[in-house]
Amino acid sequence: MLKRKLKYSSVLYLIVFCVKPVNAQVHKTSSETVVKNNISEVWVADNGNGTYKNPIIHADYSDPDVIRVGSDFYLTASSFNSVPGLPILHSKDLVNWQIIGHVFDKQSPEERYNTVQHGGGVWAPSIRFHNHEFYIFYPDPDIGIYMVKAKRPAGPWSVPLLIKKAKGWIDPCPFWDTDGKAYLVNGMAASRSGIKSTLVLSRMKNDGTRLLDDGAMIFDGHDKNPTVEGPKIDKLNGYYYILAPAGGVGGGWELALRSKNIYGPYEEKVVLEQGKTVINGPHQGGLVDTQTGEWWFLHFQDKDAYGRIDHLEPVKWVKGWPLMGVDLDGNGIGEPVETYKKPNVGKTYPIQTVQGSDEFNDANLGLQWQWEANPQNNWIFPAGAAYGNLRLYNVPHEGELKNFWQVPNLLTQKFPAPSFSATTKLTFTPRGNDEETGLIITGIDYAYISIKKTPDGMVVSQSKYINAEGGGTETKSNEIQVQS
Structure with a gap:
C-alpha cells in the first residue's frame, strides 16, 4: 500500500508498470476512488445538502472548457502527451462529473507521439456546439492548431485536421457570429514562438476547416496583463466578450475584455483573483449558463504535484461585467468560493465522481x-x-x-x-x-x-x-x- x-x-500519476516481467497479471487495482456505487471515497464535491465544495474535480483536468447543450454539460481539458487524449466529461449539474470518452486513441502525428513528449501534445482546447455538431479546437504548440468534430460528444470524433500550421499558436477558441462569419481567437507561447501576452483574431471558414487570413492582434497585455492567453470568446447583449487568464499559471487572474467591434478596441477588467483566499492563480476556463438563467465559471487552480484541479464559481453580471466567485473585500473583483449553493438546473441529480x-x-x-x-x-x-x-x-x-x-x-x-x-x-x-x-x-x-x-x-x-x-x-x- x-x-x-x-x-x-511536477504533476504525478498513479501507475502500474512492468520493468522486466514476461507475465504479470494485475487484479483489482484500486485508488479507492470508485468503490461503492461508483462514488469516490476520497473526494466528493457534492455535499448532499444542496451545496458543493471546491474543487469539483480534484484531479489534473488542466485548462478546462465547458459547454451546455440542452440539459447536459460537457467538459474537455488539456491532455498533453497522455493517450487516449482530449478527455470528454459529462455532468447534469456542473458538480458531479464522469468521463464518457476521449477524442482520439492515438495522437497525431503518430510517429512523433509514439515516443514520450513531455510538455507537448494537446494544450488548452475549446469545445463548442454549432450547426448540430460538437467541435473541439486544440493546439499542439510545436505544430499548430487542430480541429475535430463529432455528432455525439462521446464520439466517434473526426480525424484531427491541422487548420493552421504555426509553431507557438496556442489556446484556440472558435466563434460563429450572428452575421454568419466565423472567427478563431488564440494566444501565443513564447517558449515556441518567442511571442507572448498577445491575443490574435483570424477569419475562419464556416465549417472550421481552415483559417482565411494570417490574423490580427486584438489585445496586447504586456503592460498590465502579462502572459495573457487562453481566450474564450462569446457575444452577449451586443458586446463581444473575451475571457482570458493573465499573470501566469501559479499566481495569475482572470481578465474580461469587451467591445462592440470584434476587432476592438477592448475595454478590460479583472473579474477573478486570489484575494485573501488560498486558491492561487484562479483562471483559465469556461463560462456557461444553466437552463434557469444562472451563470457559472469553471476554471483551474495549479496545485503543484496534484496538477491543475478544477473549481466552479458562481457568476453575477454587474454593470455589464461578469463578477466571478464572491467579492469578499468589496473591490469589485470576485474571489474563489470554498463552498456554495449548487447550480439550479431545474432538477436534482445523483452524486457521481470521476472514475x-x-x-x-x-x-x-x-x-x-x-x-x-x-x-x-x-x-x-x-x-x-x-x-x-x-x-x-x-x-x-x-x-x-x-x-x-x-x-x-x-x-x-x-x-x-x-x-x-x-x-x-x-x-x-x-x-x-x-x-x-x-x-x-x-x-x-x-x-x-x-x-x-x-x-x-x-x-x-x-x-x-x-x-x-x-x-x-x-x-x-x-x-x-x-x-x-
Missing part, C-alpha cells in the same frame, strides 16, 4: 487510464470478466532508457484527492532472475515499490528517483525477502 505524502516538483478504481472486469480499459505515449498492440491485454485481470507484457525499448521519465508504456491514472491509498493485487511469474514489477508514482521526481526475483527468492524494495528529467540519481531501500 502506498500513501502519498511527499510534495513533488478511479478498476476491477478489470471489462474487455476494454477503464476511461480513467492513459499511457505516456501512443499505445502499441503488444503492451497489454484486458482479460475481462472471465479472469478479472489485466495482462501486462514486457516490451524491450530501442536505445538506452536511463529511467522511467522516457518510458512510454506506463499505464497512468491522475491523482484523485489530496490524500488517498492505492493497492494492487498482482500475479507475478518471472522467467529469470532480476525480473521486476511494481507500482509507481511518477513525475520529474518519482518513487516506486517493486517485487523482484533473485537467486534467493522474491524481494521487495522501494526506490526513489530525483530529477529524472535531468538524469538525476536513484536511491533504493534495503531489499526485504518475501516469505513464500
Whole structure:
C-alpha cells in the first residue's frame, strides 16, 4: 500500500508498470476512488445538502472548457502527451462529473507521439456546439492548431485536421457570429514562438476547416496583463466578450475584455483573483449558463504535484461585467468560493465522481487510464470478466532508457484527492532472475515499490528517483525477502 505524502516538483500519476516481467497479471487495482456505487471515497464535491465544495474535480483536468447543450454539460481539458487524449466529461449539474470518452486513441502525428513528449501534445482546447455538431479546437504548440468534430460528444470524433500550421499558436477558441462569419481567437507561447501576452483574431471558414487570413492582434497585455492567453470568446447583449487568464499559471487572474467591434478596441477588467483566499492563480476556463438563467465559471487552480484541479464559481453580471466567485473585500473583483449553493438546473441529480478504481472486469480499459505515449498492440491485454485481470507484457525499448521519465508504456491514472491509498493485487511469474514489477508514482521526481526475483527468492524494495528529467540519481531501500 502506498500513501502519498511527499510534495513533488511536477504533476504525478498513479501507475502500474512492468520493468522486466514476461507475465504479470494485475487484479483489482484500486485508488479507492470508485468503490461503492461508483462514488469516490476520497473526494466528493457534492455535499448532499444542496451545496458543493471546491474543487469539483480534484484531479489534473488542466485548462478546462465547458459547454451546455440542452440539459447536459460537457467538459474537455488539456491532455498533453497522455493517450487516449482530449478527455470528454459529462455532468447534469456542473458538480458531479464522469468521463464518457476521449477524442482520439492515438495522437497525431503518430510517429512523433509514439515516443514520450513531455510538455507537448494537446494544450488548452475549446469545445463548442454549432450547426448540430460538437467541435473541439486544440493546439499542439510545436505544430499548430487542430480541429475535430463529432455528432455525439462521446464520439466517434473526426480525424484531427491541422487548420493552421504555426509553431507557438496556442489556446484556440472558435466563434460563429450572428452575421454568419466565423472567427478563431488564440494566444501565443513564447517558449515556441518567442511571442507572448498577445491575443490574435483570424477569419475562419464556416465549417472550421481552415483559417482565411494570417490574423490580427486584438489585445496586447504586456503592460498590465502579462502572459495573457487562453481566450474564450462569446457575444452577449451586443458586446463581444473575451475571457482570458493573465499573470501566469501559479499566481495569475482572470481578465474580461469587451467591445462592440470584434476587432476592438477592448475595454478590460479583472473579474477573478486570489484575494485573501488560498486558491492561487484562479483562471483559465469556461463560462456557461444553466437552463434557469444562472451563470457559472469553471476554471483551474495549479496545485503543484496534484496538477491543475478544477473549481466552479458562481457568476453575477454587474454593470455589464461578469463578477466571478464572491467579492469578499468589496473591490469589485470576485474571489474563489470554498463552498456554495449548487447550480439550479431545474432538477436534482445523483452524486457521481470521476472514475478511479478498476476491477478489470471489462474487455476494454477503464476511461480513467492513459499511457505516456501512443499505445502499441503488444503492451497489454484486458482479460475481462472471465479472469478479472489485466495482462501486462514486457516490451524491450530501442536505445538506452536511463529511467522511467522516457518510458512510454506506463499505464497512468491522475491523482484523485489530496490524500488517498492505492493497492494492487498482482500475479507475478518471472522467467529469470532480476525480473521486476511494481507500482509507481511518477513525475520529474518519482518513487516506486517493486517485487523482484533473485537467486534467493522474491524481494521487495522501494526506490526513489530525483530529477529524472535531468538524469538525476536513484536511491533504493534495503531489499526485504518475501516469505513464500
